[in-house]
Amino acid sequence: xxxxxxxxxxxxxxxxxxxxxxxxxxxxxxxxxxxxxxxxxxxxxxxxxxxxxxxxxxxxxxxxxxxxxxxxxxxxxxxxxxxxxxxxxxxxxxxxxxxxxxxxxxxxxxxxxxxxxxxxxxxxxxxxxxxxxxxxxxxxxxxxxxxxxxxxxxxxxxxxxxxxxxxxxxxxxxxxxxxxxxxxxxxxxxxxxxxxxxxxxxxxxxxxxxxxxxxxxxxxxxxxxxxxxxxxxxxxxxxxxxxxxxxxxxxxxxxxxxxxxxxxxx
Amino acid sequence: xxxxxxxxxxxxxxxxxxxxxxxxxxxxxxxxxxxxxxxxxxxxxxxxxxxxxxxxxxxxxxxxxxxxxxxxxxxxxxxxxxxxxxxxxxxxxxxxxxxxxxxxxxxxxxxxxxxxxxxxxxxxxxxxxxxxxxxxxxxxxxxxxxxxxxxxxxxxxxxxxxxxxxxxxxxxxxxxxxxxxxxxxxxxxxxxxxxxxxxxxxxxxxxxxxxxxxxxxxxxxxxxxxxxxxxxxxxxxxxxxxxxxxxxxxxxxxxxxxxxxxxxxxxxxxxxxxxxxxxxxxxxxxxxxxxxxxxxxxxxxxx
Ligand SMILES: Nc1ncnc2c1ncn2[C@@H]1O[C@H](COP(=O)(O)OP(=O)(O)OP(=O)(O)O)[C@@H](O)[C@H]1O
Ligand SMILES: [Mg+2]
Numbered sequence: 001x002x003x004x005x006x007x008x009x010x011x012x013x014x015x016x017x018x019x020x021x022x023x024x025x026x027x028x029x030x031x032x033x034x035x036x037x038x039x040x041x042x043x044x045x046x047x048x049x050x051x052x053x054x055x056x057x058x059x060x061x062x063x064x065x066x067x068x069x070x071x072x073x074x075x076x077x078x079x080x081x082x083x084x085x086x087x088x089x090x091x092x093x094x095x096x097x098x099x100x101x102x103x104x105x106x107x108x109x110x111x112x113x114x115x116x117x118x119x120x121x122x123x124x125x126x127x128x129x130x131x132x133x134x135x136x137x138x139x140x141x142x143x144x145x146x147x148x149x150x151x152x153x154x155x156x157x158x159x160x161x162x163x164x165x166x167x168x169x170x171x172x173x174x175x176x177x178x179x180x181x182x183x184x185x186x187x188x189x190x191x192x193x194x195x196x197x198x199x200x201x202x203x204x205x206x207x208x209x210x211x212x213x214x215x216x217x218x219x220x221x222x223x224x225x226x227x228x229x230x231x232x233x234x235x236x237x238x239x240x241x242x243x244x245x246x247x248x249x250x251x252x253x254x255x256x257x258x259x260x261x262x263x264x265x266x
Numbered sequence: 267x268x269x270x271x272x273x274x275x276x277x278x279x280x281x282x283x284x285x286x287x288x289x290x291x292x293x294x295x296x297x298x299x300x301x302x303x304x305x306x307x308x309x310x311x312x313x314x315x316x317x318x319x320x321x322x323x324x325x326x327x328x329x330x331x332x333x334x335x336x337x338x339x340x341x342x343x344x345x346x347x348x349x350x351x352x353x354x355x356x357x358x359x360x361x362x363x364x365x366x367x368x369x370x371x372x373x374x375x376x377x378x379x380x381x382x383x384x385x386x387x388x389x390x391x392x393x394x395x396x397x398x399x400x401x402x403x404x405x406x407x408x409x410x411x412x413x414x415x416x417x418x419x420x421x422x423x424x425x426x427x428x429x430x431x432x433x434x435x436x437x438x439x440x441x442x443x444x445x446x447x448x449x450x451x452x453x454x455x456x457x458x459x460x461x462x463x464x465x466x467x468x469x470x471x472x473x474x475x476x477x478x479x480x481x482x483x484x485x486x487x488x489x490x491x492x493x494x495x496x497x498x499x500x501x502x503x504x505x506x507x508x509x510x511x512x513x514x515x516x517x518x519x520x521x522x523x524x525x526x527x528x529x530x531x532x533x534x535x536x537x538x539x540x541x542x543x544x545x546x547x548x549x550x551x552x553x554x555x556x557x558x559x560x561x562x563x564x565x566x567x568x569x
Contacts, residue, residue: 132359139317140357142339144371144424145346151374 032227035149039223042147042154053155060121060156061163065170071116072171075108076100076178084187093189097197100179105210109171111258114217117164118250122225125156126246129229130239138230149226157222164218165211172207213261217254224250268293268328268460269314269428275322276309283309285484287323291428291477294454296461298471300506301481307464308354310481311430314462315351316342347375350426354433354464356417358405364391365401368420375424390419395445411437418446422453429453431463435470443467447474468507472496480506 046053079100087096129152132138141148183194225246232242267290274287283306291297301307312318313333314325325333332345358367368387372378378386388398394415405413414437421429431450435443447470453459465471471478472492479489480503488495488503495507 128361135360136353136355136357137359139312140353140359142317143315143346143349143351144375144420145343146371146374 028231031231032223035153035227035230036219036223038149039153039157039226042150043158045150046154046158049151049155052151053158056155056159057163060124060159061166064117064120064163064167067116067120068113068167068171069174071112072109072174073178073181075112075171076104076175076180077182079104079108079175080179080182080187084189093193094197095200096189097194097199098201100194101176101198101202102206104175104179105172105206107210107258109175110168110210110214110217111254113168113171114164114214114221114254115251117160117167117218118221118224118254119247121156121160122221122246122250123243125153125222125225126229126232126242127239129153129226130232130242133230133232134234134238153222153226156226157219160218160222161215162218164214164221168211168214172210209261209265213258216257216261220253220257221250224253267291268295270326270329271310271314271323272326273323274310274313274320274325276306276313276318276320283484284313284320287481287484287486289479289486289489291460291462293460294458295476296450296454296463296474298463298465298475298478299481300465300468300471300478302506303466305481306484307481308432311351311432311462311464315349315430316346347424348427349430350421350424350428351430352414352418352421352432352434356405356413358413358416358420360405363402363404364396364408364416367405367416368423371420371424386423387419390423391416393422393449394419395442411439411442414438415442415446418449422449425457426459428460428462431461431465433464433466435465435467443470450474468509 080096083096083099084093087093087099129138129148132148132152138148141151180191180194183189183191228242228246228249232238269289269291271287271289274284275282276284287310289297299307299310309318313320316333316339319333319337319339320335322335324331327345327348331337332342358364359370362370365387368390369383372383372386376383387401391398391400396412396415396419400408400412400416405416408416414434418431418434429450434446434450438446450461450463451474454461461474463471463474475492477489478492478495479486480495481487482502488498488500490498495503498504
C-alpha cells in the first residue's frame with residue numbers, strides 16, 4: 001500500500017519541480033523577448049547619442065581585433081591540417097582549397113568568432129549592468145528619467161550588430177592567411193593546387209550569409225548580456241552567476257540561430 | 267496637502283517591512299523621518315519615488331493615486347519628474363566623472379546650452395561645498411562624504427518639486443552637515459521645495475524639520491513638530507531621541523533580531539538602572555500616535 005503511494009508522491013514531486021523549472025524558463029523567455037522588443041524599438045534614438053555608440057564600437061569591436069586575429073590564424077591552420085589528413089588518399093587535393101574556404105566562410109569563422117566575442121562582450125555587459133543594478137545606479141537612472149535601456153543597452157547592441165560582422169570579415173581574412181601559411185610551410189600540397197582549388201566552388205552568397213548572420217549573433221550577445229545583468233541577484237556572487245549565464249546562454253543561442261539560418265538558406 | 271500615504275503595506279518573503287504607514291506631507295514642508303536602522307525608511311522612500319510598489323495601500327499626489335498595488339512602473343513616469351532623491355549610497359554613475367554625472371540628466375532632458383549647463387554644475391557643486399576642480403574626478407576617487415554630496419548636487423540640479431534625502435548627512439562632518447541643512451532650508455525658501463529627510467542626526471532634524479515622523483515596526487508611531495516629539499512621553503521615542511539605548515527601555519536584542527518585539531511589550535531593562543524620573547513612565551500605556559503632547563507631570567511623585 002505504502003509503496004505505490006510513495007511512488008505517486010515522488011513522481012508528483014518531480015513533476016512539480018519540473019513544472020516550476022518550466023514555468024521559470026517560460027517566464028524568463030518572455031522577459032527576454034520583452035527586453036529584445038524594448039531594445040529594438042529604441043534603436044532610432046541612437047542618432048541623438050551617436051558618440052556613446054561610437055565609443056562602444058571602439059571598445060567592443062576594435063579592441064577585440066588582436067584576440068580575433070590570433071584565433072582566426074590558428075583556425076585556418078587547423079582546418080587545413082585536418083582537411084589534408086582527412087582527404088589524403090580519398091579526395092584529390094584540388095578540392096582542398098574549396099573545402100577549407102567553404103567551411104571557414106560559412107561556419108567556422110562566423111561561429112567561432114561570435115563565441116569568442118560572446119565570451120568577451122556578453123560577460124562584460126552582464127557584469128557592468130549587474131554592478132550598476134547592485135549599486136542602485138539603475139534606480140538612479142530611472143528616477144532621473146534616464147532610460148537604462150536607451151542609454152546602456154541600445155548603444156552596446158548597435159555596436160555589436162555593426163562590429164561583429166566586421167570582426168568576422170577580418171577573421172575570414174586571417175583564417176585564409178593562416179591556412180595559406182600552413183599550406184606553404186607544412187603540409188604536402190602545393191600552393192598552386194590550394195589556391196586554384198579555392199576558386200572552384202566559390203560562391204559570394206556564402207560570404208554574405210556567413211557575415212550577415214553574425215549581425216544577429218551580435219544582437220544576441222548584447223541582449224543576452226543585458227538580460228542577465230538586469231536579472232542579476234545581489235552581491236559578488238550574483239554578478240558572477242550573471243556573467244556565467246550570459247556567456248553560456250549566448251553560446252547556445254548563437255548555435256541555435258546558426259542552425260535556423262542554415263535551414264533557411266538551404 | 268501635497269503627498270498623502272495611506273495604509274501602505276509591503277513585505278519581502280515573510281518579513282513584513284511596512285505594516286500600515288500613514289503620512290501627510292504639505293507643500294513646502296520639511297519632514298524628517300527617524301527610526302531605527304532596518305525599520306523600513308529606505309523601503310518607504312523607494313515607494314514614494316516609484317521604484318517599488320506596495321502590496322496594499324496607496325500614495326496620493328495632489329489627490330491623484332500615483333502608487334498602488336496595481337500601478338505599473340510605466341504609469342509612474344508621468345509624475346516622476348516632480349521627484350528627486352539622494353540615495354543612501356549616492357548611486358553615482360561610476361563610469362562618468364563628477365561633472366558628467368551632473369551634466370547627464372541636464373543634457374538629455376533639458377534644452378540648456380552647454381554653457382548654461384556648465385554654470386549650473388558649478389553652482390550645484392558649490393552649494394554642496396565642492397570646488398569646481400572636482401568636476402574631473404571619478405566617483406571612485408572621492409571620499410564617502412564627497413560622494414554623498416555629489417549625489418545631492420546631482421539630485422538638486424534638476425530642481426524637483428519634492429526632494430527625498432536618505433541620510434544626507436550621516437557621512438559628513440559637523441560643518442558640512444550644517445551646510446547641507448542650510449541647503450535644504452534654502453531650497454525651500456527659494457523654490458518652495460518640499461523635502462522628506464531620513465536622518466539619524468536628531469540635532470539636524472530639530473533644526474530643519476517642520477514635522478517629524480518616527481517609524482517603528484512598519485508603522486508611523488509618531489508624527490508632529492519637533493517640539494511635540496521632545497515632549498512626547500512615549501519612552502521608546504524618548505530613548506531614541508535622547509540616544510540612550512539602555513537608560514530607560516532596552517529592546518531585548520535577541521527578540522529585536524527575531525522581529526518579535528511589539529511596541530506594547532517593551533519592558534524596562536532590568537540590567538541597567540532606570541533613569542531618574544522614569545519610574546512613573548514604566549507602566550504607562552503608549553499613546554499611539556501621540557499627536558498632542560501630553561502635559562508633563564509637574565512636580566510629580568517621581569521627581
Ligand atoms: N529588496 C529587498 N528585498 C528583501 N528585503 C529587503 C529589501 N529591501 C529592504 N529589505 C528589508 O527591509 C528592511 C528595511 O530595510 P530599509 O533599507 O528600508 O531600512 P532602513 O530603515 O533604511 O535602515 P537604515 O537606517 O540602516 O538605512 C530590512 O530588514 C531589509 O532586510
Ligand atoms: Mg536606509
